[in-house]
Each structure stands twice: as structure tokens, then as C-alpha cells.
Amino acid sequence: MNYCKTCILPDIRPGIRFDGSGNCNCSTLSLKAQVDWHQRQEQFQALVKEIKSQESLYDCIIPVSGGKDSTWQTFKALEYGLNPLCVTWKTPARNTLGAANLQNLISLGVNHIDFSINPKVERKFTLKAFERMGSPLIPMHMALHAIPLQIAVNFRIPLILWGENSAYEYGGDDEALKGVHLNHAWLKQYGVTNGTTAEDWIDNELSRADLIPYFWPSDADQAKAGVTAVFLGYYFRWDPLETYHLAKEHGFQADDRPKIGYYKFADIDDSFLITIHHWMKWYKFGFTRLWDNLSLEIRNGRMTREKAIDIVCQTGDETPHNEINQFCDYVGISHEYFFEVAERFRNRKIWQQDSAGVWSIRNFLIQNWNW
Ligand SMILES: [Zn+2]
Incomplete structure (x- = not known):
């Protein structure tokens, strides 16, 4: 597995594309800087009129x-x-x-x-x-x-x-x-x-x-x-x-802390479904919502790659036990069955199991990860 040299996303992420220099589509941001936003606003105005x-x-x-x-x-x-x-x-x-x-x-x-x-x-x-x-x-x-x-x-x-x-x-x-x-x-x-x-x-x-x-x-x-x-x-x-700041000025409330990932203002309106959705990325692609959010912060120039990696290290295991329990109650399955299904989606191209049965990701971004 290869990771983008600018952000921390792996090349296995769906829809991602790496260029020859080892960077993913982080370039969106530089493309945004080239957009004539004033002209786009006029286009919107014309659409409204129509x-x-x-x-x-x-x-x-x-x-x-x-x-x-x-x-x-x-x-x-x-x-x-x-x-x-x-x-x-x-x-x-x-x-x-x-x-x-x-x-x-x-x-x-x-x-x-x-x-x-x-x-x-x-x-x-x-x-x-x-x-x-x-x-x-x-x-x-x-x-x-x-x-x-x-x-x-x-x-x-x-x-x-x-x-x-x-x-x-x-x-x-x-x-x-x-x-x-x-x-x-x-x-x-x-x-x-x-x-x-x-x-x-x-x-x-x-x-x-x-x-x-x-x-x-x-x-x-x-x-x-x-x-x-x-x-x-x-x-x-x-x-x-920016959308968060505007929403906040107009009465939107963030959570006290992030429910999942890095932001305390995103993915907060749903008590467990979104969490399970994002959690399955760990099995399938070896990263979590936190990685997505941190990569956005890097792309927006608000965080260094080193800092992002440090946050992933500090956060450690993100298994959402509470939400898994709520999900099991909701769909009417046992905890054991949840993990049995989740295991079916563990991507064998990136995951390996040692003789003690411990799973780890080959060439993981972080050395000395506590598997
Ligand atoms: Zn990238």
C-alpha cells in the first residue's frame, strides 16, 4: 500500500488517483485557486434568474x-x-x-x-x-x-x-x-x-x-x-x-467533541449508522474517517502531514464499541455476528495475519502501531 506524500490517504481508497510523483488528487485545492469564483457567482445569479x-x-x-x-x-x-x-x-x-x-x-x-x-x-x-x-x-x-x-x-x-x-x-x-x-x-x-x-x-x-x-x-x-x-x-x-463558521453564525450547534473523525461539527446528527459506515473502511481500505478529515486539513493548509500522523498515533484504536452495539440492536443481530460479517470484508490484499492470529496492515503508514 502506498500513501500520498502530501496527505495521508492510501492509494487503495476508492476514486483516488496518484500522479507520477506519489501525490493523490490533493491538487483539487490548487485547481480551486485557479477558479474565477466571481464568474461562477455570476453564473449562479443567471441560473437563479432563469x-x-x-x-x-x-x-x-x-x-x-x-x-x-x-x-x-x-x-x-x-x-x-x-x-x-x-x-x-x-x-x-x-x-x-x-x-x-x-x-x-x-x-x-x-x-x-x-x-x-x-x-x-x-x-x-x-x-x-x-x-x-x-x-x-x-x-x-x-x-x-x-x-x-x-x-x-x-x-x-x-x-x-x-x-x-x-x-x-x-x-x-x-x-x-x-x-x-x-x-x-x-x-x-x-x-x-x-x-x-x-x-x-x-x-x-x-x-x-x-x-x-x-x-x-x-x-x-x-x-x-x-x-x-x-x-x-x-x-x-x-x-x-467555512461552511461550519457560516452555519454556526446562523444557529447551528457543533458537538462537544468529534463523534467520529476529526471534526466536532460533521457526522453528528446520527447516533450510530454513519459511524458503522465509516468504520468498515478500516477493514476494506485500512484507514478511517479521521484520515479523511485530517487529509482535508492538510489540503487546506491548516495542518502539516507530521501533525496529522501524530494525531492518528495519539488516537490509536478507533473501534466504535457503543455504536456497534446500537447498530446490532437496530438490525437485530448479535455482537459476534457483526464481527463475523465485518471480517468477511477484511481486505486480504492489505491485511496479513500472524501466527498468533493478530491482523496487521502491510507497509502501514505508521511504524510501531499497536495492532
Ligand atoms: Zn493526497
């Missing part, structure tokens, strides 16, 4: 969780005079802080739909996704994209305002998908559904009817309804710390 001229029911849909980025998206939409309908896929693991932040976002002055999925279906689908792909949040990622799209198409709301384009921010290898539009190809590649669509999950336990909230309207259906989905991060420079 949308307003359509006199639709609502000007746009904003998919929101209540997090810092959705607060930023909502604030921007209101700032530019759009009349949005905010839509949330309600996580079954919503916590009090998440609920308070969502309420705060609504109080900025928007109409809002909190969409709950049939809990029997959601639980079944979550367990199936965990067992089959080691990715318990495939249902969440499918639904949080499908629900706003379905509402936009059915109510003929012409615009969907997404936040940052992860293909651009975290390094994607498909240039065509790193721009302004979120389309079906983007969803399949960057929608965190392991390349699957709702169609792929129909079986004798989950019917097509059960899975309705997970179906993405096709590009053709969207075009027919006059719906365009764009990333706000294309028009305005996205930086997690």
Missing part, C-alpha cells in the same frame, strides 16, 4: 440533513432570493443534536418535508447491505438522493441544489462527473451505493413496492419534468470549516 422566470411551485429543492453544509446551502438559496422546499431523508438514528440543528435550519425560513421510510423495510435493507457488501449505508445514500429527486420530478420543481461535489472535492477519476451536474452516472459512481441501484436489491424479502423511496428517477424523467440538479460547490468555494 429559475425565477419559470414561476414553478417552488424554485428549488434543497436536500438537507440539518448539518453545516445543508445550513450553508439553505442560507445561500435564501440569500439569492430562491423559494426552496427543503427535504430530509429521516435517519432512523437521529439524535437530539441532529433534531435541534434541523429545526434551526427550518427556522431560517423554509418549508420542509421530513421523509420517513417504512422502518421494517429500512431495517431489512440496512442489514442486507451490511451482509452483502459491508456497506450498511447503501440504503441511506440511495434514499437521500432518490427522495428529493422524486419530489422534484413529481412537483415539477426545476432545480435541486446539492452541496459539494464529492467527486471534485475528494478526488474522482472521471472528469465528466466533477462539474456542476448531478446525474444518473454520478449517482452510480459517487453515490456510495457500491454501483448498485434499487432495482438490484429486489428479492423475495424486498419487493419493488417496498423499495419505492430508493428509486432514482432517470435522467430522461428529470429532463421531461424540467428538473436540473446542480452542486452549489461549483458556484461557491466549498470548505468544511
Whole structure:
């Protein structure tokens, strides 16, 4: 396994691309410096004008969780005079802080739909996704994209305002998908559904009817309804710390300490599902959410690589025991079975086991790691 010389991400991370000099797509930041953000803002203004001229029911849909980025998206939409309908896929693991932040976002002055999925279906689908792909949040990622799209198409709301384009921010290898539009190809590649669509999950336990909230309207259906989905991060420079500061000025609350990773203002609205999702990266790719966050800090010039490595060392083992217990209760499995499934996804290309049964990662970034 090779690690980027600038940040700390390994070459095994999905979507990452290394150049000849041993660096990953850290270059996004230098590309950002070349962007004419004033011109992009004018493009957004022109888009707003075009949308307003359509006199639709609502000007746009904003998919929101209540997090810092959705607060930023909502604030921007209101700032530019759009009349949005905010839509949330309600996580079954919503916590009090998440609920308070969502309420705060609504109080900025928007109409809002909190969409709950049939809990029997959601639980079944979550367990199936965990067992089959080691990715318990495939249902969440499918639904949080499908629900706003379905509402936009059915109510003929012409615009969907997404936040940052992860293909651009975290390094994607498909240039065509790193721009302004979120389309079906983007969803399949960057929608965190392991390349699957709702169609792929129909079986004798989950019917097509059960899975309705997970179906993405096709590009053709969207075009027919006059719906365009764009990333706000294309028009305005996205930086997690900046969106956090703006959200905080408008009532968003961070946690007392990071729930997972490095930031106390990200991944905090859900009490266990997000944590399990990120934790599986340790088995599959040998890094954690902390590494993702620290790499962003390095890319933004706020941290040295040495400091990031030091933080990983100090943090040590990150096994989220509490969240694993909550997840097991939620999907109705035992603790032992959880680890049995997780082990199935331990990537043998990077992990090795010694004669005492201890697993370790070959060529790990940190020498003397306590395995
Ligand atoms: Zn890098």
C-alpha cells in the first residue's frame, strides 16, 4: 500500500488517483485557486434568474440533513432570493443534536418535508447491505438522493441544489462527473451505493413496492419534468470549516467533541449508522474517517502531514464499541455476528495475519502501531 506524500490517504481508497510523483488528487485545492469564483457567482445569479422566470411551485429543492453544509446551502438559496422546499431523508438514528440543528435550519425560513421510510423495510435493507457488501449505508445514500429527486420530478420543481461535489472535492477519476451536474452516472459512481441501484436489491424479502423511496428517477424523467440538479460547490468555494463558521453564525450547534473523525461539527446528527459506515473502511481500505478529515486539513493548509500522523498515533484504536452495539440492536443481530460479517470484508490484499492470529496492515503508514 502506498500513501500520498502530501496527505495521508492510501492509494487503495476508492476514486483516488496518484500522479507520477506519489501525490493523490490533493491538487483539487490548487485547481480551486485557479477558479474565477466571481464568474461562477455570476453564473449562479443567471441560473437563479432563469429559475425565477419559470414561476414553478417552488424554485428549488434543497436536500438537507440539518448539518453545516445543508445550513450553508439553505442560507445561500435564501440569500439569492430562491423559494426552496427543503427535504430530509429521516435517519432512523437521529439524535437530539441532529433534531435541534434541523429545526434551526427550518427556522431560517423554509418549508420542509421530513421523509420517513417504512422502518421494517429500512431495517431489512440496512442489514442486507451490511451482509452483502459491508456497506450498511447503501440504503441511506440511495434514499437521500432518490427522495428529493422524486419530489422534484413529481412537483415539477426545476432545480435541486446539492452541496459539494464529492467527486471534485475528494478526488474522482472521471472528469465528466466533477462539474456542476448531478446525474444518473454520478449517482452510480459517487453515490456510495457500491454501483448498485434499487432495482438490484429486489428479492423475495424486498419487493419493488417496498423499495419505492430508493428509486432514482432517470435522467430522461428529470429532463421531461424540467428538473436540473446542480452542486452549489461549483458556484461557491466549498470548505468544511467555512461552511461550519457560516452555519454556526446562523444557529447551528457543533458537538462537544468529534463523534467520529476529526471534526466536532460533521457526522453528528446520527447516533450510530454513519459511524458503522465509516468504520468498515478500516477493514476494506485500512484507514478511517479521521484520515479523511485530517487529509482535508492538510489540503487546506491548516495542518502539516507530521501533525496529522501524530494525531492518528495519539488516537490509536478507533473501534466504535457503543455504536456497534446500537447498530446490532437496530438490525437485530448479535455482537459476534457483526464481527463475523465485518471480517468477511477484511481486505486480504492489505491485511496479513500472524501466527498468533493478530491482523496487521502491510507497509502501514505508521511504524510501531499497536495492532
Ligand atoms: Zn493526497
